[in-house]
Amino acid sequence: xxxxxxxxxxxxxxxxxxxxxxxxxxxxxxxxxxxxxxxxxxxxxxxxxxxxxxxxxxxxxxxxxxxxxxxxxxxxxxxxxxxxxxxxxxxxxxxxxxxxxxxxxxxxxxxxxxxxxxxxxxxxxxxxxxxxxxxxxxxxxxxxxxxxxxxxxxxxxxxxxxxxxxxxxxxxxxxxxxxxxxxxxxxxxxxxxxxxxxxxxxxxxxxxxxxxxxxxxxxxxxxxxxxxxxxxxxxxxxxxxxxxxxxxxxxxxxxxxxxxxxxxxxxxxxxxxxxxxxxxxxxxxxxxxxxxxxxxxxxxxxxxxxxxxxxxxxxxxxxxxxxxxxxxxxxxxxxxxxxxxxxxxxxxxxxxxxxxxxxxxxxxxxxxxxxxxxxxxxxxxxxxxxxxxxxxxxxxxxxxxxxxxxxxxxxxxxxxxxxxxxxxxxxxxxxxxxxxxxxxxxxxxxxxxxxxxxxxxxxxxxxxxxxxxxxxxxxxxxxxxxxxxxxxxxxxxxxxxxxxxxxxxxxxxxxxxxxxxxxxxxxxxxxxxxxxxxxxxxxxxxxxxxxxxxxxxxxxxxxxxxxxxxxxxxxxxxxxxx
Amino acid sequence: xxxxxxxxxxxxxxxxxxxxxxxxxxxxxxxxxxxxxxxxxxxxxxxxxxxxxxxxxxxxxxxxxxxxxxxxxxxxxxxxxxxxxxxxxxxxxxxxxxxxxxxxxxxxxxxxxxxxxxxxxxxxxxxxxxxxxxxxxxxxxxxxxxxxxxxxxxxxxxxxxxx
Numbered sequence: 253x254x255x256x257x258x259x260x261x262x263x264x265x266x267x268x269x270x271x272x273x274x275x276x277x278x279x280x281x282x283x284x285x286x287x288x289x290x291x292x293x294x295x296x297x298x299x300x301x302x303x304x305x306x307x308x309x310x311x312x313x314x315x316x317x318x319x320x321x322x323x324x325x326x327x328x329x330x331x332x333x334x335x336x337x338x339x340x341x342x343x344x345x346x347x348x349x350x351x352x353x354x355x356x357x358x359x360x361x362x363x364x365x366x367x368x369x370x371x372x373x374x375x376x377x378x379x380x381x382x383x384x385x386x387x388x389x390x391x392x393x394x395x396x397x398x399x400x401x402x403x404x405x406x407x408x409x410x411x412x413x414x415x416x417x418x419x420x421x422x423x424x425x426x427x428x429x430x431x432x433x434x435x436x437x438x439x440x441x442x443x444x445x446x447x448x449x450x451x452x453x454x455x456x457x458x459x460x461x462x463x464x465x466x467x468x469x470x471x472x473x474x475x476x477x478x479x480x481x482x483x484x485x486x487x488x489x490x491x492x493x494x495x496x497x498x499x500x501x502x503x504x505x506x507x508x509x510x511x512x513x514x515x516x517x518x519x520x521x522x523x524x525x526x527x528x529x530x531x532x533x534x535x536x537x538x539x540x541x542x543x544x545x546x547x548x549x550x551x552x553x554x555x556x557x558x559x560x561x562x563x564x565x566x567x568x569x570x571x572x573x574x575x576x577x578x579x580x581x582x583x584x585x586x587x588x589x590x591x592x593x594x595x596x597x598x599x600x601x602x603x604x605x606x607x608x609x610x611x612x613x614x615x616x617x618x619x620x621x622x623x624x625x626x627x628x629x630x631x632x633x634x635x636x637x638x639x640x641x642x643x644x645x646x647x648x649x650x651x652x653x654x655x656x657x658x659x660x661x662x663x664x665x666x667x668x669x670x671x672x673x674x675x676x677x678x679x680x681x682x683x684x685x686x687x688x689x690x691x692x693x694x695x696x697x698x699x700x701x702x703x704x705x706x707x708x709x710x711x712x713x714x715x716x717x718x719x720x721x722x723x724x725x726x727x728x729x730x731x732x733x734x735x736x737x738x739x740x741x742x743x744x745x746x747x748x749x750x751x752x753x754x755x756x757x758x759x760x761x762x763x764x765x766x767x768x769x770x771x772x773x774x775x776x777x778x779x780x781x782x783x784x785x786x787x788x789x790x791x792x793x794x795x796x797x798x799x800x801x802x803x804x805x806x807x808x809x810x811x812x813x814x815x816x817x818x819x820x821x822x823x824x825x826x827x828x829x830x
Numbered sequence: 831x832x833x834x835x836x837x838x839x840x841x842x843x844x845x846x847x848x849x850x851x852x853x854x855x856x857x858x859x860x861x862x863x864x865x866x867x868x869x870x871x872x873x874x875x876x877x878x879x880x881x882x883x884x885x886x887x888x889x890x891x892x893x894x895x896x897x898x899x900x901x902x903x904x905x906x907x908x909x910x911x912x913x914x915x916x917x918x919x920x921x922x923x924x925x926x927x928x929x930x931x932x933x934x935x936x937x938x939x940x941x942x943x944x945x946x947x948x949x950x951x952x953x954x955x956x957x958x959x960x961x962x963x964x965x966x967x968x969x970x971x972x973x974x975x976x977x978x979x980x981x982x983x984x985x986x987x988x989x990x991x992x993x
Binding site for chain 2: 370371374375378379382399433434435436557558559561562563566
């Protein structure tokens with residue numbers, strides 16, 4: 253089969269089984285777009301800004317486990333995509349980004365819409381390629397998908413100069429079945445000796461904690477994690493990225509840990525003697541002050557990336573491998589082991605945890621005459637029966653979503669955990685809805701974040717992706733305001749916007765339904781109405797209590813044992829050290 | 831502590847900047863870096879000298895290994911190894927210093943590879959501290975320019991870094 257470079261790229265996507273291509277056309281990719289025009293297998297989703305293309309593809313990947321695919325033009329198209337590429341990189345999301353480049357003959361001459369995309373993205377991709385020969389496209393594409401989806405996943409950029417996609421130059425096409433890269437051999441099974449040692453330590457623990465993260469979601473190992481946790485009857489905490497990997501409504505789940513984690517999760521970590529860390533990377537938002545992190549614990553760390561081991565926290569038993577395989581190895585080792593966890597010591601540990609739970613650290617004022625953001629998330633959880641795909645932006649609303657929407661299944665919680673990208677939520681919701689058209693999809697956001705990619709309301713209409721936008725509007729950049737309250741004597745420098753748009757009118761202008769909710773008693777009816785409108789995108793603008801803060805909080809530079817709790821409901825300024 | 835990391839890397843455009851970029855992005859320091867293709871033209875060999883605590887060196891080697899283009903690497907400082915650096919020094923030679931500089935170069939087993947009425951270019955190889963010693967022995971005012979390759983190195987014994 254003889255094809256042009258542009259046709260080859262599209263044919264590679266078909267052969268790779270790509271369902272959606274998120275993109276935006278421009279000069280350097282016009283040959284490619286012409287090839288797209290002549291086929292229907294790969295559906296192109298036209299976004300309104302390239303950043304949104306990357307976020308939508310990223311969320312599609314998070315919701316399905318399949319790689320997200322993006323197509324952008326050279327220059328500004330490419331640079332606009334960088335934020336989304338970095339977002340995917342930080343959260344290890346498999347993604348292939350095809351960027352147009354100026355023709356090879358003018359590369360390096362500061363040509364119109366030229367940027368060094370390979371150079372710009374180098375620090376925020378798993379790998380990138382510049383294709384210099386039409387005969388190399390198929391193999392490069394295969395390599396890109398292979399690298400993006402194996403090992404620790406991540407985004408891969410394929411930069412293709414315009415002349416390489418010339419419709420007049422046709423070459424033989426064959427998509428390679430397999431590709432081998434001699435310098436790239438991702439880990440698979442864990443080392444049996446290490447697994448024996450880990451299981452031995454784990455079964456002799458007095459105050460064990462399982463601390464699991466996004467790696468379990470990415471590695472599709474929720475079932476194994478759940479089986480292991482239940483078999484041992486140990487407490488489990490999830491990172492922000494790991495929510496849903498273990499059912500949040502289960503009694504062994506002690507909540508999220510870290511900066512806005514629960515009292516019981518953080519204190520359990522602090523007091524623990526053995527920590528089983530699975531698919532986590534000891535992020536600073538999780539550990540707090542490193543010198544005080546888990547002072548009594550021996551740490552077992554399972555990760556596919558050797559560079560994650562002992563990066564910030566020195567671990568005692570590292571196990572490098574695919575989380576699913578390693579957990580299965582551990583399960584058989586535990587089942588065969590003579591030693592069983594001591595019921596008595598475990599009962600004492602659980603009773604300690606139960607006592608911490610009585611602090612009821614997430615409680616908030618339920619009798620307020622203002623709408624509490626937590627109450628909105630709680631109602632959303634009830635109305636969607638905990639089954640919705642929830643995307644979020646970044647800030648207080650993200651933490652409220654993580655704390656109050658109890659994810660029982662993996663891949664339902666889609667947020668920018670590592671990079672913390674405002675503007676992620678709406679395009680992500682569109683990507684998730686395309687992936688799961690029959691599921692409820694809601695974007696929990698705030699009035700500051702939503703404005704960073706608000707133009708995607710047009711995309712939502714064009715492709716009929718009826719998502720529900722839950723705007724927790726407190727007329728502040730809430731998390732910035734909270735930090736300014738805690739650390740800058742409430743000097744609210746630039747965290748306030750006094751020209752917030754009329755979101756109802758805005759939603760309507762884009763062809764959607766807009767609802768404003770100002771009273772607590774209207775929260776539930778508004779949500780019911782929104783979800784009853786199955787085929788409409790609904791923007792619900794909740795005017796919330798502007799003074800509400802996220803608790804508990806570990807202030808920057810403090811340890812897990814130094815959480816700030818809300819003292820009495822409704823008095824967010826009162827704080828005490830636990 | 832000083833470490834010499836020897837890297838086999840795909841001989842491809844951009845491979846060097848992946849390594850250099852990794853060091854600057856993660857705040858590691860590069861003392862010297864030397865690179866050239868090997869007998870297998872698809873591979874380059876890089877010798878990188880860096881300093882850091884054991885933890886940092888461990889991270890450096892792991893992060894380098896994570897680069898897709900890196901095929902293999904070894905930290906030579908962990909075992910017995912040989913190390914050589916090449917230096918060229920151009921010196922002013924007037925009247926009485928001309929003979930003196932020649933003698934000094936001989937003592938350090940340097941070779942004079944270019945001569946004019948007023949200058950020499952001296953070629954010297956050796957461990958980095960020997961080259962330092964030679965430069966220190968010269969009168970600074972006589973040095974016109976120096977250029978050094980940075981160390982290249984391999985392990986002692988029959989084992990080697992290859993595919």
